[in-house]
Amino acid sequence: MIKRTLLLLSLVLVSSCGSYNSIDSFYEAHKNDDQVTAVRVPRFMLSLLGNISPEMNSLIGNTKDLRYMQFPSTTPERTTFLNNQMNSMTGSSFIEVYRKNDNQKRNVVSIREKRDAVKEILIYNNNTARGSFLYFNGNFDPVKVREMAKNEDFQKLGEGIINQFNMGSTPGINEQEEPNEN
Numbered sequence: 001m002i003k004r005t006l007l008l009l010s011l012v013l014v015s016s017c018g019s020y021n022s023i024d025s026f027y028e029a030h031k032n033d034d035q036v037t038a039v040r041v042p043r044f045m046l047s048l049l050g051n052i053s054p055e056m057n058s059l060i061g062n063t064k065d066l067r068y069m070q071f072p073s074t075t076p077e078r079t080t081f082l083n084n085q086m087n088s089m090t091g092s093s094f095i096e097v098y099r100k101n102d103n104q105k106r107n108v109v110s111i112r113e114k115r116d117a118v119k120e121i122l123i124y125n126n127n128t129a130r131g132s133f134l135y136f137n138g139n140f141d142p143v144k145v146r147e148m149a150k151n152e153d154f155q156k157l158g159e160g161i162i163n164q165f166n167m168g169s170t171p172g173i174n175e176q177e178e179p180n181e182n
């Protein structure tokens with residue numbers, strides 16, 4: 001009887017940790033894929049991102065973990081695969097606060113709450129050419145999160161992350177090289 005109880009408790013613990021770590025699993029599984037941009041912002045660099053706007057500064061100031069990933073979604077099969085992965089990642093452990101579906105295109109904002117605070121925010125976008133997710137872990141005001149989702153401020157933040165870290169271009173590829181004179 002005790003073994004059965006311990007086994008049951010172990011399974012519950014493992015399954016609850018598995019859903020919590022699904023962000024980690026997705027990030028680790030796809031960060032080395034072709035044409036993927038993956039950013040995990042160290043805490044000391046979060047203040048740089050706060051300079052995007054006053055709204056972002058108030059959000060970023062409460063962030064403990066920030067990740068951004070952009071990935072290709074160029075075939076209907078790949079888009080369906082990514083949409084299904086995100087749906088299963090958020091599943092029953094997140095609350096959807098915003099969703100816009102247009103055929104295979106997705107724009108979803110999901111949160112995980114604890115008492116009166118939002119602890120995690122996951123923003124997933126897929127326009128059937130490129131997909132992305134933006135993930136925050138920290139302590140956030142639910143009213144502020146709802147307002148930012150409504151005003152599409154999270155999408156601006158994703159663009160701001162790329163610009164802030166100058167990942168929009170690769171040095172040497174987009175620059176003209178000086179002719180070599182001999």
